Amino acid sequence: MKVIIARNSGFCDGVKRALALAIAAAGKPGGIAGNGPLVHNRLALDLLALHGAADRGGGDGGARIFVRAHGIAPEERRRWEEAGREIVDATCPRVADNQRLAREAAERGETVVLAGDREHAEIQAVAGSAGSDCRIVSEPEDIEKLSFPGPVFLLAQTTFNAETFRRIAYAAGRRFPNCRVADSICRATQDRQEEAVRLARLADVLVVVGGVNSANTRRLAEIGRNAGRPVVMVETAEELEAAALFPFRTAAVISGASTPGWITQGVVNRLRCLGRIGVGDRFRQFLHPLVECRLSTALSAGGLALAVEFLLLREVVPTLAAAGAGYVFFAHTLNRRIPPNPEAQRLSRVDSFYQARRSRLLGLAWLAAAVGLGLAASAGMLTFILFLLAFVAASLYALAVRLLPVRPAWAGPRWHPRNWLMAAGWALTIVGPPALQTEEMLGGLGAALAVFLLCFGGTLVRDLHDSASDRLMGLDTLPIRLGPPRARRLAGWLLGLAAVLPFFTAGAVVWWEGGFSIWLAFVLLLPAAPGLGLFLLGQLDRKRLLDAVLLQAGLDAMGVLPGLLALAAYCLA
Numbered sequence: 001m002k003v004i005i006a007r008n009s010g011f012c013d014g015v016k017r018a019l020a021l022a023i024a025a026a027g028k029p030g031g032i033a034g035n036g037p038l039v040h041n042r043l044a045l046d047l048l049a050l051h052g053a054a055d056r057g058g059g060d061g062g063a064r065i066f067v068r069a070h071g072i073a074p075e076e077r078r079r080w081e082e083a084g085r086e087i088v089d090a091t092c093p094r095v096a097d098n099q100r101l102a103r104e105a106a107e108r109g110e111t112v113v114l115a116g117d118r119e120h121a122e123i124q125a126v127a128g129s130a131g132s133d134c135r136i137v138s139e140p141e142d143i144e145k146l147s148f149p150g151p152v153f154l155l156a157q158t159t160f161n162a163e164t165f166r167r168i169a170y171a172a173g174r175r176f177p178n179c180r181v182a183d184s185i186c187r188a189t190q191d192r193q194e195e196a197v198r199l200a201r202l203a204d205v206l207v208v209v210g211g212v213n214s215a216n217t218r219r220l221a222e223i224g225r226n227a228g229r230p231v232v233m234v235e236t237a238e239e240l241e242a243a244a245l246f247p248f249r250t251a252a253v254i255s256g257a258s259t260p261g262w263i264t265q266g267v268v269n270r271l272r273c274l275g276r277i278g279v280g281d282r283f284r285q286f287l288h289p290l291v292e293c294r295l296s297t298a299l300s301a302g303g304l305a306l307a308v309e310f311l312l313l314r315e316v317v318p319t320l321a322a323a324g325a326g327y328v329f330f331a332h333t334l335n336r337r338i339p340p341n342p343e344a345q346r347l348s349r350v351d352s353f354y355q356a357r358r359s360r361l362l363g364l365a366w367l368a369a370a371v372g373l374g375l376a377a378s379a380g381m382l383t384f385i386l387f388l389l390a391f392v393a394a395s396l397y398a399l400a401v402r403l404l405p406v407r408p409a410w411a412g413p414r415w416h417p418r419n420w421l422m423a424a425g426w427a428l429t430i431v432g433p434p435a436l437q438t439e440e441m442l443g444g445l446g447a448a449l450a451v452f453l454l455c456f457g458g459t460l461v462r463d464l465h466d467s468a469s470d471r472l473m474g475l476d477t478l479p480i481r482l483g484p485p486r487a488r489r490l491a492g493w494l495l496g497l498a499a500v501l502p503f504f505t506a507g508a509v510v511w512w513e514g515g516f517s518i519w520l521a522f523v524l525l526l527p528a529a530p531g532l533g534l535f536l537l538g539q540l541d542r543k544r545l546l547d548a549v550l551l552q553a554g555l556d557a558m559g560v561l562p563g564l565l566a567l568a569a570y571c572l573a
Contacts, residue, residue, distance in 0.1 A: 001245070003271050006195050006254035010261040012188045014092030015039055018069040021090040023049065025066060032066040032088065036121055040214035040256040042235065044115045046268030064088055070121035071095045073128020081331045094186045095122055101182055102130035105153035110180070113137060113146070115168045116157025120215055123157055140171040152179040158186040159216035159413055161223070162193050188257065189216060196220045196254055200227035201404040203252035205245065207271065208233045209264050210256030217256030236263060237270035245274050265548055284549055291552045293361060294332045300556040301328035310566040319375045320433045323387060327429040328486020329396040331422065333365035362541050383433045390429050397421060423455035450501045454529055457494035458555045460487060465551050470573045491537055498530035528565065529558040
């Protein structure tokens with residue numbers, strides 16, 4: 001089945017901010033207590049609990065009060081303050097603006113009319129700021145039932161239906177000539193609703209992913225139905241029914257503001273296996289096991305090794321390339337990032353393939369280590385010692401990650417070692433063996449630095465994708481530590497340096513050691529890989545590359561491409 005993915009999916013900025021504050025507060029003594037769920041998504045709440053951010057309930061005197069994104073009424077805030085409780089305020093800035101507008105209107109003597117769901121927590125919080133003389137409406141017909149002698153101020157729940165609010169505002173303007181209207185619907189909400197209309201026109205069925213208690217998610221489903229398209233609303237991929245979806249050729253997937261990205265990705269993957277399978281779906285089905293088993297990553301390392309061998313030795317050595325591929329497969333399999341608690345296996349679709357086959361993949365990893373060491377030994381004692389040190393370091397790091405607690409998010413950003421240690425392992429095992437057999441030290445150092453930057457930038461792009469729509473998975477990654485904007489800039493600089501470094505290295509080699517062929521090889525081979533990485537980063541920034549399997553396949557192609565070029569150059573030489 002062809003699947004169209006909405007660009008505006010995953011947690012909105014207000015929910016991301018609330019989750020970050022909740023996880024930070026949960027890491028301090030006493031935990032947190034609140035007056036309701038942090039997000040309207042059951043699986044996200046379960047995973048938050050595994051991170052220690054479970055709601056203890058407002059009655060726990062030792063816990064600090066956590067104000068969720070929906071906000072709370074001023075009376076409730078004063079009650080907690082008078083009780084001496086510490087308050088962690090995660091009110092969405094948009095909701096806080098609505099509370100301020102309602103309070104200022106009431107102080108001017110205007111009657112505040114709120115358009116929204118009467119029972120929604122946000123409406124209750126804003127109504128509390130507006131005072132007792134406040135009315136709540138949900139349909140244009142409700143306006144006809146109101147009668148006020150003075151001025152009227154109309155504003156909307158941030159997640160309210162934009163079209164319904166326009167009709168309510170029109171009705172209010174006709175009935176109350178002195179009515180002021182504030183279009184207070186969140187821009188992110190409007191973008192999702194507009195995209196739901198667009199997707200409903202493009203697809204045969206609209207699949208809405210989100211919790212049944214989420215108002216904005218239900219709104220997306222309502223918009224799809226009003227557009228005349230069949231709508232399927234699910235919380236997880238397991239709720240999809242193959243028989244119901246088989247007649248459709250194209251499905252559009254959109255998610256609510258409280259739905260984690262990994263849940264949406266699981267629904268997308270499931271949909272692609274249902275209904276009528278096209279060529280693109282079959283290609284993804286072919287890529288999926290290669291990517292999830294890390295075989296494509298091993299091929300990437302082998303390709304880079306062939307390119308470096310051609311640069312430094314003027315030949316390709318398959319045994320050294322295979323040894324490097326074996327190390328990469330071992331290190332990446334052993335150090336797969338898994339959820340912080342074994343129970344989270346049932347919650348996340350991100351690592352489901354690995355979790356289901358973990359024992360077999362770990363066995364293959366140790367076999368790859370044995371074969372890699374054997375191949376390294378055939379190249380000499382120094383090469384064997386180099387690979388032995390690399391395998392031992394990868395094993396010790398994997399052991400340390402399992403035994404040591406993860407640094408909590410509230411501890412602030414830092415250079416997490418996972419990215420640069422993995423990059424150092426790639427540079428050591430891919431460039432080290434041929435560098436030991438050549439006297440061109442400048443070329444070896446340049447190639448090692450280029451591989452290091454390439455791997456570092458590639459892992460950062462993958463982490464950016466994984467954390468693009470939620471903060472629940474991968475709290476130890478740089479995009480969470482640094483923030484996505486800074487992490488994107490860092491990835492761009494790393495890949496950009498990896499692209500230009502071969503030119504400087506080639507110039508130094510020509511000037512210092514001579515040899516036009518090595519200069520030509522550097523210019524043609526190594527810059528191709530970071531160029532592809534920069535392209536993938538650009539697609540990720542524009543939200544045009546949302547499929548995790550395709551992204552990882554593209555990142556792995558960064559190594560395969562120079563390898564194929566090296567083989568072609570070697571055969572033609």
